Amino acid sequence: MKRPEVHQAGVRDVDFGARVRIVEPCNLYGCKIGDDCFVGPFTEIQKGVVIGARTRVQSHAFICELVTIGEDCFVGHGVMFVNDTFSTGGPARGQRELWRETLIGNRVSIGSNATIMPIRIADDVVIGAGSVVTRDVTTPGKYAGNPARRLLTDQ
Numbered sequence: 001m002k003r004p005e006v007h008q009a010g011v012r013d014v015d016f017g018a019r020v021r022i023v024e025p026c027n028l029y030g031c032k033i034g035d036d037c038f039v040g041p042f043t044e045i046q047k048g049v050v051i052g053a054r055t056r057v058q059s060h061a062f063i064c065e066l067v068t069i070g071e072d073c074f075v076g077h078g079v080m081f082v083n084d085t086f087s088t089g090g091p092a093r094g095q096r097e098l099w100r101e102t103l104i105g106n107r108v109s110i111g112s113n114a115t116i117m118p119i120r121i122a123d124d125v126v127i128g129a130g131s132v133v134t135r136d137v138t139t140p141g142k143y144a145g146n147p148a149r150r151l152l153t154d155q
Contacts, residue, residue, distance in 0.1 A: 017053060031063075034071065052106065066099055066118070070106035076129065077112040085118060114148075 009027040017035035022028065026039060030047025033039065037051055040059035045051070049063050052071035057063070060078045067081045083099040084092045092098040100118030104110075108121050111129030121127070121137040128144030128151075137143055142151045 013047075023059075040077075058112070066101040067104070068102070069104040070108060070123070072107045073104060074109040076110055076114065079110050079112065079114050079116065081116045083118055111144075 009025055011022065011026065011028045013030045014028050015032040017033060017037065019035060020033050020037045020039070022039040023041040026041055027044040028039065031045045031049040031051070033045070033051045034053035034055065036054045038056045039045065040057060040061070042060045043057055045057070045063045046065045048065045050068045051057065052069060052073065054071055055069055055073040055075070057075045058077040061075050062080045063069070063075070064081050064083045066083045069075065081102055083102065085100055087098055102116055102118050103120045105121055105123035105125065107123055108125045108127070110116065110127045111131065113130045114127050115132045117132070117134050119133055119136050121133070122140055124140035125137050126142045127133060127148060128142065130146070131144050131148040132146040133143070134147040137148070139150065143149060144151055
């Protein structure tokens, strides 16, 4: 029987700010996490990701390369970020030049199980649980659905 190539989950090559709390097990590598952040268990944060001060990342979140998250944000349980848009009809398969970046503003809250495609989200936005964000969000407010759309202010 052949043994597989095994890569251990862990925390390595991370630039931590002051007073950061992480709950293991998690897989954090090559990223930057600002002051007073919290990272829950079963979370993966990949290389090059930048997370601003006082941001909370809840359990089971996946934050892929090319994502920047602002300050005072909340990333709910099971939130998935995507950097490959399948622009060629399938996975980029090592063609990193096909990946796209995601920029999240300050004071953004993303509800549990949301999926965030490579887009930009302005400051002061709430993304509802289970939403799929497929386009830039340029106006503060509450957004929900698949695809996510702005809700009326009284909802």
